[in-house]
Amino acid sequence: MKRKSGLLLTRSVVLFLIFLLGFGSSALAANYEYTGYITNDTGGPLKFLWYSKGTDDNPRGLGAQTGHLYHGEMLELPEDISAGEQISFKAKSVGSTIQGTLVFEMANSELVWIYFHVPDINRRHSQSRNIEISIQNSGNHSVAQYRIRPSTNRVTFLSYNTHLFKESLVGDFSSSHVWDDSKRREAIVQSIWDLDPDVVALQEVWGNSMKDWFINQLKTTYPYHYAPHAMQTLKISNGLVLLSKFRLENTGNHLFSTLNGTAQNDLTKYLDVFTVGDDWWSEKGYLTANIIFFETLGLSFKSRIGVSHTSTQVELADFSNIGEFVNGTLDGSSHWRLVSVPTNPPIQIAVEWGHDEPFDGATPAFLMGDLNTHISHYDAMNDVFESRNAYDVWEELNGEVTYTNVEFEKAYTVYDAENSLVQIYDPKSNGPDRIDYVYLKQGDNSDVINVEPKSIQVDQTHFKYGDSLVDQSDHWPLVATFELNVEASAAPAKIIEYSYSNTADHNWKKISFGDTVEIEPEAALYRNLVVFSAMQTYEGIDTAGLRIKSLDETGFNVMVEEEISLDEETTHNDETIGYLALLEGKILNNRGVQVGEAGRLQGDHEWRTFTGLTKNYVNPVLVAMMNSTKGLEPAHIRLRNVNANSFEYKVEEWDYLDGVHHMEDISFIVLEAGVHNLDHGVTLQAKTKSMKLSFNEVNFDAPFQQPPVVFSQSQTLNGKDPVVTRQMDISYQGLQVKLQEEENKNQDHNRENVGIIAVGGTYSSITR
Structure with a gap:
C-alpha cells in the first residue's frame, strides 16, 4: 500500500x-x-x-x-x-x-x-x-x-433420548403428562443452549409437529437439520432429530428391516421368524448424513454421522448361527446397517453403519444414540463394532464399565427408580444402567484426517427442570468432545487443468476452467484449490507480473499488473498466459513416489518461514504466487533460503511504495529438480539457473511433445531490490528467462538463482 x-x-x-x-x-x-x-x-x-x-x-x-x-x-x-x-x-x-x-x-x-x-x-x-x-x-x-475463524479444532456432540411426548403415547395419558410435555420441551431447549454443543442428536421425538417445534426453536443456533417425518400414515416417525451448526449433506433415513413382523435381511437364511413387540407403531431405524466441519476455513473436514434409537422388544426364534453373522463371514457387504438381533433382554448389533456410497470408507464416522443394550449384553454388540474397526468412545477414554466397578457410577445413562418422569406414565423400580453410546470409526485415510476423542461424560447437571418438579427425560445425555486433525499435505495432489490458450492484459479477465472443479466429492476432506499463472510471452516490455483474484471452483480472474515507479501509465499489450490448477497435497510420480507437493499459505510484507514440507528434498525448486488481491498495490512473492524442508517467503511490493501489504492467500509448489512423469501422461520438469537482467537460454532436461506451460521465480535474495522474472520463446526444448526490476531501477541486479517449473503432457482432459 x-x-x-x-x-x-x-x-x-x-x-x-x-x-x-x-x-x-x-x-x-x-x-x-x-x-x-x-x-x-x-x-x-x-x-x-x-x-x-x-x-x-x-x-x-x-x-x-x-x-x-x-x-x-x-x-x-x-x-x-x-x-x-x-x-x-x-x-x-x-x-x-x-x-x-x-x-x-x-x-x-x-x-x-x-x-x-x-x-x-x-x-x-x-x-x-x-x-x-x-x-x-x-x-x-x-x-x-x-x-x-475458530480458535479450536474441537467439536462437541450431544446425544439425548428426550423420552416420548404425549402425541406419541398409545392409549390414555394423564393430565400431568400433558402439562409436563409443554414445560419440559422448553427446558430441554434451554439446556441445549446452556451446554452449547456443536451437533445435537435427539431420540424419541416421535411426532412430526414435535420435530418441527424443536427445529424452529433451535434454528438460529443450529441452522442445519435433518428430521424426516413419518412415511406411513398408520405409524409415527423414527423419533430422530439431527441438528448441527455445520452443513449437512447426503442425508438418509434407514428403517430397520426387522420391524415389519418379518426379517428382510441376510439373516433370513439362518434365522426363522421375527415377531415384533412394542415397536410395531414406529418407523425405527437410523439417520445418516455427511457433516462438513469448519467449511469456511478453506480446508474442510468431512465426516459421516449416524443417529439411532434401536428397538426394545423383539423375540428371536432361532439364535444358533449368530456367531457367523457377528464375525462377518455371513455378510460380505462393505456397507453397514443397524440390524436388531436380540436375546432376552435385547441386543442391538450395529452391522452396516457408516459406509454409504460414494465415500468408500474415506470419511471418519460417528454413531450415537440410545442403542438399548444393557451392560450385561454389551460385549456381543461391541464385538461387532470392533470387527468393523469402530470403538466405544467411553471405554477408549475411561476404561471398561461393569455393574460393580467405580466407572459405572459415571457411565450410567438411565435410572428408572429415581426418575420422576418415569413414575408418571410407567412406574418402574429398575436400577441404573448404561444403554446410550457414542462409537467412532476412523476413516481409511487417517494419516490425512484423524479424530481424537478428548472427553465424554454423562451430563446430569444441565438436563433437569430448573424447579426440580420432574426430570426432563428418563435418560441423561451423553456429551462427547473430539479434536479434528487435518493434514492436507498427506493427501496426494490432483492436477485439475493446465493451459496456455488464454491471453491477458492490464484489465481483469475471467479465466474459466474447462469444467467446474469438484473438489474431491469422494474424499473426506475439501482441500484448497491452488493456482499458478505466468506470462508465456514478452509482448509488453514494461516491468509487470500477473495478479489473481476471485479463485473458486469455476476459475479465476487475472490481469497483467505493471508497476508505476517511472510513470503512471499501466496499459500493457496482450500476453499469452499459462496456468496450472491443482488440489493441494503430495505430488506423486507414476510409480507412487513423492516428487513434490503443493499447498496454501498466508503472508504479508513480513518474512515468514514455512517448515511444513512433507519430505527432505535434495534440490528443491519452488514457485509461489498470490491467489488473492486483498492489497491493491502492485506486489509479488519473494523467496529466500529455499532448503531441503523449509523456505522463507514474503509479499514484496516495489521500492517506490512503503512495502506494507495486507495478508494474502499464497499458493506454492515444490518439486525435486529433474523430470517427473505423472499419471495420465502428465510430465513435470524442474531446474534452476543463475541469471541477471538479460534473457538467458534455459534448456529442458528432456524435450516435451509440445511447448509446455512454464513458471519461473527467483529462489534467492542476493539482490535486495524487488524483482520478478519474465519469459519468452517457449518451445518444446526450452525458453528464454530473465530478471526484471522496477522501471526506475531496471539497470543492474546481483545474480539470482531462478527456479523453472514446466508442465506438459498428453492427457486429453487437460487443455492447452
Whole structure:
C-alpha cells in the first residue's frame, strides 16, 4: 500500500461494521450473509439498517423470506478509527438489545480484521469470535462478506433420548403428562443452549409437529437439520432429530428391516421368524448424513454421522448361527446397517453403519444414540463394532464399565427408580444402567484426517427442570468432545487443468476452467484449490507480473499488473498466459513416489518461514504466487533460503511504495529438480539457473511433445531490490528467462538463482 500515517477506517464503514456485527449468534455468523445499508436522511448522526438473509443451503434461516430489519444505535464517532482501537457497540431488534466490544486489529476501506466479544443473552453465556470482513463499497451501499475463524479444532456432540411426548403415547395419558410435555420441551431447549454443543442428536421425538417445534426453536443456533417425518400414515416417525451448526449433506433415513413382523435381511437364511413387540407403531431405524466441519476455513473436514434409537422388544426364534453373522463371514457387504438381533433382554448389533456410497470408507464416522443394550449384553454388540474397526468412545477414554466397578457410577445413562418422569406414565423400580453410546470409526485415510476423542461424560447437571418438579427425560445425555486433525499435505495432489490458450492484459479477465472443479466429492476432506499463472510471452516490455483474484471452483480472474515507479501509465499489450490448477497435497510420480507437493499459505510484507514440507528434498525448486488481491498495490512473492524442508517467503511490493501489504492467500509448489512423469501422461520438469537482467537460454532436461506451460521465480535474495522474472520463446526444448526490476531501477541486479517449473503432457482432459 502507499505511505499513510496509519491504518484507518472511514466513519461510515466503521459504523456499518459496528451494527453489522451486532447480532451475536455464532451460528448465524457462520452461516448467514448480512447486508447493511448506510443512510443519513436526517442530516444528523448516521443511521444504519441491516437485514439477515438465509443462504441457498439454508433457505429456512432467520429472515430468509422477507429479511429482518435491525436498527443500529446512532453514535457520534471520530472521522477516522485507528487500528487497535476498541469500540463498544449496540444493536436493537424486536424485543432484544445486543451489545459488545469490537477490537480493530488492522483496518482500511478494503479489509478489516476484527475481534469481537458479545454476551449472548439468549444462551446466557459469552461468545468470542475472530472475524475476517472484506468490505466492498458500491455507491451508497456496503456489503460485508466474512468467515468465522475458530480458535479450536474441537467439536462437541450431544446425544439425548428426550423420552416420548404425549402425541406419541398409545392409549390414555394423564393430565400431568400433558402439562409436563409443554414445560419440559422448553427446558430441554434451554439446556441445549446452556451446554452449547456443536451437533445435537435427539431420540424419541416421535411426532412430526414435535420435530418441527424443536427445529424452529433451535434454528438460529443450529441452522442445519435433518428430521424426516413419518412415511406411513398408520405409524409415527423414527423419533430422530439431527441438528448441527455445520452443513449437512447426503442425508438418509434407514428403517430397520426387522420391524415389519418379518426379517428382510441376510439373516433370513439362518434365522426363522421375527415377531415384533412394542415397536410395531414406529418407523425405527437410523439417520445418516455427511457433516462438513469448519467449511469456511478453506480446508474442510468431512465426516459421516449416524443417529439411532434401536428397538426394545423383539423375540428371536432361532439364535444358533449368530456367531457367523457377528464375525462377518455371513455378510460380505462393505456397507453397514443397524440390524436388531436380540436375546432376552435385547441386543442391538450395529452391522452396516457408516459406509454409504460414494465415500468408500474415506470419511471418519460417528454413531450415537440410545442403542438399548444393557451392560450385561454389551460385549456381543461391541464385538461387532470392533470387527468393523469402530470403538466405544467411553471405554477408549475411561476404561471398561461393569455393574460393580467405580466407572459405572459415571457411565450410567438411565435410572428408572429415581426418575420422576418415569413414575408418571410407567412406574418402574429398575436400577441404573448404561444403554446410550457414542462409537467412532476412523476413516481409511487417517494419516490425512484423524479424530481424537478428548472427553465424554454423562451430563446430569444441565438436563433437569430448573424447579426440580420432574426430570426432563428418563435418560441423561451423553456429551462427547473430539479434536479434528487435518493434514492436507498427506493427501496426494490432483492436477485439475493446465493451459496456455488464454491471453491477458492490464484489465481483469475471467479465466474459466474447462469444467467446474469438484473438489474431491469422494474424499473426506475439501482441500484448497491452488493456482499458478505466468506470462508465456514478452509482448509488453514494461516491468509487470500477473495478479489473481476471485479463485473458486469455476476459475479465476487475472490481469497483467505493471508497476508505476517511472510513470503512471499501466496499459500493457496482450500476453499469452499459462496456468496450472491443482488440489493441494503430495505430488506423486507414476510409480507412487513423492516428487513434490503443493499447498496454501498466508503472508504479508513480513518474512515468514514455512517448515511444513512433507519430505527432505535434495534440490528443491519452488514457485509461489498470490491467489488473492486483498492489497491493491502492485506486489509479488519473494523467496529466500529455499532448503531441503523449509523456505522463507514474503509479499514484496516495489521500492517506490512503503512495502506494507495486507495478508494474502499464497499458493506454492515444490518439486525435486529433474523430470517427473505423472499419471495420465502428465510430465513435470524442474531446474534452476543463475541469471541477471538479460534473457538467458534455459534448456529442458528432456524435450516435451509440445511447448509446455512454464513458471519461473527467483529462489534467492542476493539482490535486495524487488524483482520478478519474465519469459519468452517457449518451445518444446526450452525458453528464454530473465530478471526484471522496477522501471526506475531496471539497470543492474546481483545474480539470482531462478527456479523453472514446466508442465506438459498428453492427457486429453487437460487443455492447452
